[in-house]
Amino acid sequence: MPETVLKVENLRKEFGGLIAVGNVSFEIGEGEFVGLIGPNGCGKSTTFNCISGLLEQTAGDIEIFGQNAADMRPDEIQNLGFTRTFQHTRLWRRMTVIENLMVPPRNQFAPNRLLAIFSPRTRKAEAERLARAYAVLDQLEVPHMAHNLASELSGGQSKLVDIGRSMMGDPQLLLLDEPVAGVAGPLALKIFNNLRRIVTETGISVLVIEHNMDFILRQGVDRIIVMNEGEILMVGTPEEVRSNRAVIEAYLGAAGEDETEGAGEEAEASE
Numbered sequence: 001m002p003e004t005v006l007k008v009e010n011l012r013k014e015f016g017g018l019i020a021v022g023n024v025s026f027e028i029g030e031g032e033f034v035g036l037i038g039p040n041g042c043g044k045s046t047t048f049n050c051i052s053g054l055l056e057q058t059a060g061d062i063e064i065f066g067q068n069a070a071d072m073r074p075d076e077i078q079n080l081g082f083t084r085t086f087q088h089t090r091l092w093r094r095m096t097v098i099e100n101l102m103v104p105p106r107n108q109f110a111p112n113r114l115l116a117i118f119s120p121r122t123r124k125a126e127a128e129r130l131a132r133a134y135a136v137l138d139q140l141e142v143p144h145m146a147h148n149l150a151s152e153l154s155g156g157q158s159k160l161v162d163i164g165r166s167m168m169g170d171p172q173l174l175l176l177d178e179p180v181a182g183v184a185g186p187l188a189l190k191i192f193n194n195l196r197r198i199v200t201e202t203g204i205s206v207l208v209i210e211h212n213m214d215f216i217l218r219q220g221v222d223r224i225i226v227m228n229e230g231e232i233l234m235v236g237t238p239e240e241v242r243s244n245r246a247v248i249e250a251y252l253g254a255a256g257e258d259e260t261e262g263a264g265e266e267a268e269a270s271e
């Protein structure tokens with residue numbers, strides 16, 4: 001078993017009387033590529049929001065790289081080497097792709113504004129960020145998009161830039177919330193192929209939410225966590241998930257089939 005980089009123990013999140021996340025425990029190991037799947041409203045994004053410090057959990061423990069992150073602020077958690085993306089992508093629309101990538105990295109050198117203009121250190125830091133941004137676009141196999149305006153991108157391309165943005169701070173643990181929702185089939189496959197390759201080549205750990213079970217089962221993830229109604233239904237390899245009766249009933253039953261078909265149509269429509 002690889003070293004644990006994320007440990008979630010008995011996580012619970014209530015919104016008033018609603019139990020969005022009931023009692024969730026799981027671990028992610030170093031260099032693992034893991035899928036998180038479950039029907040609409042089962043608590044996937046809420047789990048991410050608690051891990052990343054945006055929501056205070058009602059109960060439970062969260063450890064990131066062996067540190068107790070349960071009460072840390074989002075910026076403190078980011079400084080541990082953690083980054084996440086959001087289900088709804090928002091880029092700076094009037095900026096180019098490369099500019100969008102250069103904004104978010106952590107630990108940026110920040111002297112006062114006037115000094116910053118003249119400081120050679122600022123210029124050096126900026127040159128490094130620019131080089132990093134081009135390297136990230138290379139990793140994602142879209143260097144040609146560097147100077148496109150964000151407002152000109154398709155939905156799928158925007159998702160890709162958002163992933164690129166999350167990689168800029170060189171995270172060791174990356175949580176992606178539905179990075180291919182609404183993305184047409186071929187680009188969705190390309191995004192997952194790239195993620196698989198990046199995990200294998202760099203040894204970072206990636207946890208990715210995906211709502212299409214059929215799709216995630218074919219994407220070469222190491223393990224899949226299946227949630228249902230705020231609880232973990234099972235954790236296993238794609239083969240184990242595919243043949244698990246509880247999963248078939250809860251997720252691939254009538255509601256699951258409807259959702260899978262809907263996701264396909266959405267994908268067709270958006271690119």
Ligand SMILES: Nc1ncnc2c1ncn2[C@@H]1O[C@H](COP(=O)(O)OP(=O)(O)OP(=O)(O)O)[C@@H](O)[C@H]1O
Pocket residue numbers: 015018019020038039040041042043044045046047087211
């Ligand atoms: N800020 C909030 N305030 C109140 N209820 C919320 C809030 N965020 C989420 N919920 C509720 O918590 C439950 C879990 O929502 P969550 O967004 O985590 O589900 P999800 O698994 O990500 O769903 P989807 O697949 O639709 O993205 C839902 O019933 C949702 O309506």
Ligand SMILES: [Mg+2]
Pocket residue numbers: 044045046087
């Ligand atoms: Mg969600």
